[in-house]
Structure formats: C-alpha cells, structure tokens
Amino acid sequence: MSGVRRIVLLLALALLAAGCTSAPEGTTLRVLAGSELADMVPILEEAARATGVRVQLDQVGTLDGAEQVTSGAAAATHDAVWFSSNRYLALQPGAQARIGTATEIMSSPVVLGLRRSVAQRLGWVGRPVTWAEIAAAAGRTEFTYGMTDPSASNSGFSTVVAVSTALAGTGAALTTAQAASTAPALRDYFSAQVLSAGSSGWLQDAFVRRTTGADPGPHVDGLMNYESVLVALNASGRLPEPLEIISPADGVVTAEYPFTVLAGASEQVRDAVRRLTDHLRTPDVQRAIAERTSRRPAVPGVPQTLGPAPVELPFPARAEVVDTLLTSWFDKVRRPSRTIYVLDVSGSMGEQDRIGRLRASLTGLTGGDPGSASRYRRFRGREEVTLLPFSDRPGTPDTVTVPQDDPSPGLTRIAADAAGLRPGGQTAIYDALDSAYAVAARQITADPDRFTSIVLMTDGANNTGRDLADFTAGQGARAPALKAVPIFPILFADSDTGEMEQLATLTGGRTFDARRLPLDQVFQEIRGYV
Numbered sequence: 094m095s096g097v098r099r100i101v102l103l104l105a106l107a108l109l110a111a112g113c114t115s116a117p118e119g120t121t122l123r124v125l126a127g128s129e130l131a132d133m134v135p136i137l138e139e140a141a142r143a144t145g146v147r148v149q150l151d152q153v154g155t156l157d158g159a160e161q162v163t164s165g166a167a168a169a170t171h172d173a174v175w176f177s178s179n180r181y182l183a184l185q186p187g188a189q190a191r192i193g194t195a196t197e198i199m200s201s202p203v204v205l206g207l208r209r210s211v212a213q214r215l216g217w218v219g220r221p222v223t224w225a226e227i228a229a230a231a232g233r234t235e236f237t238y239g240m241t242d243p244s245a246s247n248s249g250f251s252t253v254v255a256v257s258t259a260l261a262g263t264g265a266a267l268t269t270a271q272a273a274s275t276a277p278a279l280r281d282y283f284s285a286q287v288l289s290a291g292s293s294g295w296l297q298d299a300f301v302r303r304t305t306g307a308d309p310g311p312h313v314d315g316l317m318n319y320e321s322v323l324v325a326l327n328a329s330g331r332l333p334e335p336l337e338i339i340s341p342a343d344g345v346v347t348a349e350y351p352f353t354v355l356a357g358a359s360e361q362v363r364d365a366v367r368r369l370t371d372h373l374r375t376p377d378v379q380r381a382i383a384e385r386t387s388r389r390p391a392v393p394g395v396p397q398t399l400g401p402a403p404v405e406l407p408f409p410a411r412a413e414v415v416d417t418l419l420t421s422w423f424d425k426v427r428r429p430s431r432t433i434y435v436l437d438v439s440g441s442m443g444e445q446d447r448i449g450r451l452r453a454s455l456t457g458l459t460g461g462d463p464g465s466a467s468r469y470r471r472f473r474g475r476e477e478v479t480l481l482p483f484s485d486r487p488g489t490p491d492t493v494t495v496p497q498d499d500p501s502p503g504l505t506r507i508a509a510d511a512a513g514l515r516p517g518g519q520t521a522i523y524d525a526l527d528s529a530y531a532v533a534a535r536q537i538t539a540d541p542d543r544f545t546s547i548v549l550m551t552d553g554a555n556n557t558g559r560d561l562a563d564f565t566a567g568q569g570a571r572a573p574a575l576k577a578v579p580i581f582p583i584l585f586a587d588s589d590t591g592e593m594e595q596l597a598t599l600t601g602g603r604t605f606d607a608r609r610l611p612l613d614q615v616f617q618e619i620r621g622y623v
Contacts, residue, residue, distance in 0.1 A: 120365040121147045125167050126175040127247065128152040129293045129319065130350075132386050136378065146369040154291070155181060155247040156469075163188045168355050172362045177201075177247040177319075177348035184412040193358065195351035196370040199379075199388040202347040202403050203251040206323035206336035207315035208304075211236050213337075221342035224259035224282075232281030239288030240317035241296055242621030244419055244469035248293050251346035252317045253422050254415075256282055258406045259343045266407040272417040279426045286428055287311050289544065291621025295603065297322055301331045308601040309576040319348060320399065324387035344406035349391070424474035424497055430544035431477035431536055432623045433529045436514065437551035439484040443516035447552055447586060454613040455480070455511035458620070459504040470617040472507060474500050477543065479532055480510045483525035484518030485557055490532050521558035522551055526596075527567065530575055537574050545578050546623040549596070550607075552586035561592050568599060576600075581619055583607050 119141075130150060141147045151171065153161065159182040161167040162174060168191065174182075179195055182188050205227065212218050215230055230236060241249035257275045258267055267275075288303065288310065290296035300316050302308035316323065320338060327335045352373070354366045372378060379390040383397045390397055409415050434455070442448045458472050472478050474497035482488040491510050495503035529547050537545060555561070568576065579602035582593035586608070597604050603622070607615040 119145045119147060120361060121149055122173055122362065122365055122369070123149050123171045124151065124173045124175050124352075125153050125158050125161065125171045126150040127155060127158075127177050129177070129322070130175060131294070132325075133382075136373070136381060136385065139381075140369055140372050140378070144365075144368045144372050146365045148369070150175070154245040155250065156244055158182075159185055159188065162191050162355070165191065167191070168357055171355065172358050173352060173354045173366055175350065175352050177350060178251075179351050179353060180408045181247075181250070181415065184409070184415060186412075191356050193354040193356050193363070194366075195353040196366075196374070197391040198350045198352050198370065198373050199382050199386070199391050200347050200349045201319040201321040201388045202340060202345040203248050203255065203317065204320050204323065204345055204403070205238070205315055205317055205339040205341070206326070207236060207238070207339060208334050209337045210334060211314045211337075212339065217339055218337055222339055223343050224256055224341045225343075227339070227341065228256065228260065228278065228282035231283075231285035234285060236314040237285050237287045237312070238315040238317055239290065239296055239300055239313050240286060241290050241293055243422060245291040245618075245621040246293055247348060248296075248318050248322075250419075251348070253279075253418055254408065255341070255344065255346045255406050257418055259341065264407075266410045267414050267418070269411070269414050269417050272409070272414050273421060276421050276425045279422070283422075283426050284428055287544075288313050289622055291618055293318055293322055295622075297326060299601070301326070302601065304333055305331075310579060310601045311577050320389075321387040324399070328387075340403040342404070344404040346406055346408065347403070350388070419469050423469060424500075427473075428542070428544060429475040429477070430473075430546070430623055431479070431533075431540075432545075433479040433481055433490070433532055433547045435525050435529050435547060435549045436480060436482045437484070437520060437522075437553070438482045438488070438514050438516050438518075439520040439553065440517050441520075441553050441586070445586075448514060448516045450612045451550065452511045452514055454616040456508045457613050458616060459508045459511075467617060470620040472500070472504060474498070477536065477540075478503075478507055479529075479536075480507065481525065481529055481532065482514055483521060483528070484516075486521055487525045487528035490528070492532070492536070519557045520551065520553050520555055522549070522555040523560060523564040524558035525549075526564060526580065527559065530571065530578065533578050534572070534575055541574070544623065546602070547578060547580045547600075548583065548619055548623065549580055549593075550583040550585060551588055551593075554587065554589040554592070561595065564596075565599060581605065581622060583612075583615055583619070585612065 137148045155176050163185040240252050243249035243253045260278045261271045303313045323336050323338050352370050374392050379392045379395040383390050472495050476495045479490050479492040481490040493503045493506050580600040581602040582604050584606045593604050605615045
C-alpha cells in the first residue's frame with residue numbers, strides 16, 4: 094500500500110448549494126477502503142450532489158482492514174468499510190458481529206494481463222487457457238510478471254487462492270492439507286514473478302515504467318491484477334504494446350466490492366449508507382461505473398463490454414486454510430528475496446529515542462503478533478537479510494539467510510544485530526549505499542535467482558563523503574544487474590525529502606514516510622515491495 098493513507102473526498106458547500114437544493118441534509122461517511130477505489134472519486138462526488146452523502150475514504154490493505162474490523166478498532170473511527178471483498182473478513186472469529194448490511198456495488202476478477210506479442214508467441218490468443226498451462230510456461234521462464242504481496246493486497250491474495258485451488262483440481266474449496274500440498278506445483282508459477290508491490294496502484298505504475306524503459310529494473314511481460322486495472326491500462330495509451338487479458342478457463346477469484354456498514358452505526362449513518370448505495374446501484378450510475386472504471390456492473394441487465402463473467406473458483410471456507418496458504422507462499426513458494434538494510438546510526442539517532450524505534454522496528458520483523466497480519470511481514474524462510482549500519486563511514490555488514498524449516502536461529506541473530514546498534518558520528522549516506530551495492534554485487538554473483546532490494550533508513554541529510562551527484566554518476570557505470578536493484582528510502586525525522594525522492598526514482602524504488610506513520614508500521618509496509 095502507498096504511504097499516503099488518506100484520500101479525502103469532501104465536497105465544497107458551494108457545490109452542495111448549487112446542485113443539492115432538494116437533497117437531504119449533508120452527511121459525511123468515514124469509510125475504511127481499498128486504495129484502488131481512488132478511481133471512484135468523480136462518481137462519489139456526483140453521488141454527493143445527488144444524495145447529500147459525502148464520503149471520506151481511508152486507505153488500508155484488505156487483510157489489515159479485516160483485522161481492524163475484527164478487533165473493533167475500525168468502529169472507533171469509521172462508519173463503514175469498502176473492501177474489494179469481505180471473504181477474508183468472513184473467516185475471522187467474531188467479525189460477523191462487527192458488520193451490518195453489505196451491498197455489492199461492482200465487481201472485477203483478478204486475471205493475467207500479458208503483452209500481446211508474448212501471448213501470441215505462447216499461442217494464448219483466441220482460445221481458453223488453463224492455470225496449469227500458465228504455470229508450466231512460467232516454470233520454463235517463457236514469460237515474467239508482477240503481482241502484489243498477498244498479505245497486503247487483495248489482488249495478490251486472490252492470485253494465490255486461484256492458482257492453488259485450480260491446481261488442486263478438486264472443484265471444491267481448498268482444505269488445509271491441500272493448501273500445504275500445492276507448494277511444489279505453485280513454485281513453477283511464482284518463479285516467473287519479477288516485480289512485487291504492496292498495492293495494485295503502485296504495481297501498475299511500476300509496470301509502465303519497466304515497459305517504457307523509465308525504470309532500470311528487469312523487463313516485465315505481464316501483470317496479475319484486477320481486470321479493471323488492465324483494461325484501463327490498455328485504454329490509457331501509456332503502454333508501448335497492449336496487454337492480452339487472459340481469464341483462466343478453470344476459474345478466477347472476483348472482487349465484488351461490497352459497501353458494508355459497521356454494526357453499531359447510528360440510524361443517521363445507516364440511512365446515509367442506504368441513500369448512497371441505492372444511488373450507486375441505479376442503472377445510470379452502474380453504466381457510469383462500468384464506463385469510467387472498467388468494473389462490471391453489480392445490477393443484472395446493465396450493459397457492459399467486458400464479455401461473459403468468468404468461472405468463479407470456490408474460496409477457502411476456514412481461516413486456517415488461508416493461514417496455511419500464505420505461510421507456505423512466503424516461506425516455501427515465493428521466489429526468495431534478499432534485502433540489504435542500510436541503517437543510519439549517526440549521532441542524531443540518539444535523539445528522542447530514534448535508535449530505540451529503529452531497534453524495535455527491526456526486532457518486530459523477527460517475530461510479529463501471531464494473531465495479526467504482521468506475522469506474514471516477518472523475515473521469511475529462505476530470505477537473505479543484510480544489516481549494514483553507517484555513520485561517518487559504512488559499518489561491517491552482517492548477512493543472515495533465514496532457514497526455511499526452523500527460522501529461529503536466523504531470526505535471533507538478526508534481533509541481536511538490531512539490539513547492538515549504537516548512535517554516533519556523522520551521516521555518509523552515499524558512501525554507505527556504494528558499500529551496499531558492493532555487497533549486492535557479491536551476493537548476486539553467488540546466487541542470481543533472488544529479488545534483490547536495498548532499504549535505506551536515515552534521519553537526516555548527507556553531510557560527509559560522496560554526494561548525490563557522485564552517486565548518480567557512479568550508478569550509470571554499474572553492471573545491469575546492479576542497476577536493477579531498487580532503493581526504498583524511509584523518510585524519518587530530518588530526512589532530505591527531495592534527495593530521497595530522486596534516489597528512489599533513479600533506482601526504480603519508492604519512498605516511505607515514517608514522519609506520518611510509526612516507524613515499525615513503515616518497515617512492515619516495505620515488506621510488500623522487497
């Protein structure tokens with residue numbers, strides 16, 4: 094998910110006065126929602142003029158949002174939730190008591206979009222294609238793709254469920270045993286993934302940058318994403334080549350976008366939700382949603398141009414199946430990753446317990462609350478983790494490969510390294526990054542088949558050693574495999590925002606803002622991108 098957490102849709106009183114003279118008195122609904130719903134802004138603005146109901150959307154990942162609902166935290170600050178699906182929420186104990194009426198507004202299946210020339214080469218144009226065929230071609234590296242982190246975004250989560258269910262071949266919802274047994278077959282499919290992201294929006298933007306050559310990362314042939322996102326990309330004119338949209342013949346998982354009022358909402362809120370959802374389901378508005386967002390209408394009989402609805406695969410019926418799927422995906426199935434954490438331990442980190450927050454954030458990634466989505470954000474089995482502290486000069490890097498079957502020794506060592514961080518000295522950011530790339534060069538030579546990323550955490554501006562201009566000049570001379578390693582800077586305390594944004598753009602990464610969110614939360618969010 095993006096570091097920007099709020100999309101505020103508050104209509105001006107002048108607009109209401111001009112366009113809502115006969116509408117009921119205005120009400121603002123505070124809605125916890127998926128980030129991909131940003132494209133509904135114009136339609137919600139029009140709905141506000143027609144109904145007097147304004148909407149304030151707060152972004153959240155589907156799994157994190159479901160936990161907020163289950164714990165009761167969502168009800169303290171919101172009136173309703175609008176996720177891509179309530180299926181995961183329905184599996185959480187006690188969650189049903191937290192929600193009220195759910196009204197489906199639109200839908201979009203999660204499908205594969207593949208560069209048309211690649212789809213033609215594979216013979217996948219104009220005929221049904223199965224998940225087994227797609228997985229086999231992926232295992233032979235005949236195409237590559239990007240998808241979102243399944244612990245952060247519904248499109249990635251739906252992909253894991255769909256591939257696992259289809260390859261199990263039973264025609265029924267997965268059992269826990271089946272979820273565990275599909276790992277070998279899944280490895281083929283997910284070995285072709287070369288791009289990861291915590292949100293569908295950033296994923297599509299990164300894909301465009303890769304396909305146009307604006308991003309130095311490895312070329313990507315396709316995306317696993319919502320049909321609506323892929324159709325909109327084709328229509329945007331941003332791609333050098335259109336995507337062939339492949340909806341596997343043996344089934345998909347579809348997002349149905351239920352607008353759901355929270356239990357305990359006032360009658361005024363419930364009435365506002367009814368007015369809003371009734372309006373959104375009128376034929377004219379359903380047609381507008383289909384035309385402007387490329388999602389499928391929820392109301393039967395409303396025309397749309399996307400073709401027949403795809404086969405829907407059964408969703409897991411128990412929470413333990415989902416947990417088994419995700420744990421297996423991270424620790425056994427996903428292409429393993431390596432991340433070099435470049436950590437500022439200059440003297441200013443001793444102020445206001447900044448070093449304490451850094452230690453706690455890293456230590457949190459060695460465990461995680463077993464009852465929350467944070468358990469999926471910990472350092473994973475087979476992952477290669479390097480901590481590289483720096484101040485006046487780069488410190489000594491320590492690299493740990495987390496064991497797959499018993500991660501405890503590796504996680505304990507990482508926690509000990511984090512506990513040993515001590516502040517002092519100045520801030521040599523670019524010397525440290527050069528050192529990180531030297532580490533990456535050795536690691537990639539030894540084992541090239543990993544996602545490789547650099548996370549930079551600094552609380553200030555560079556004040557000694559090489560500068561950004563020196564680093565930029567040196568970046569141009571790096572080997573292609575190193576140019577493809579993105580940097581994800583964390584903005585913290587007095588970070589130089591401009592330089593960090595330039596650094597992220599130069600290397601194909603993105604910044605994360607720990608001045609607006611707790612540092613430990615930002616470290617967890619980054620895990621969806623590395």
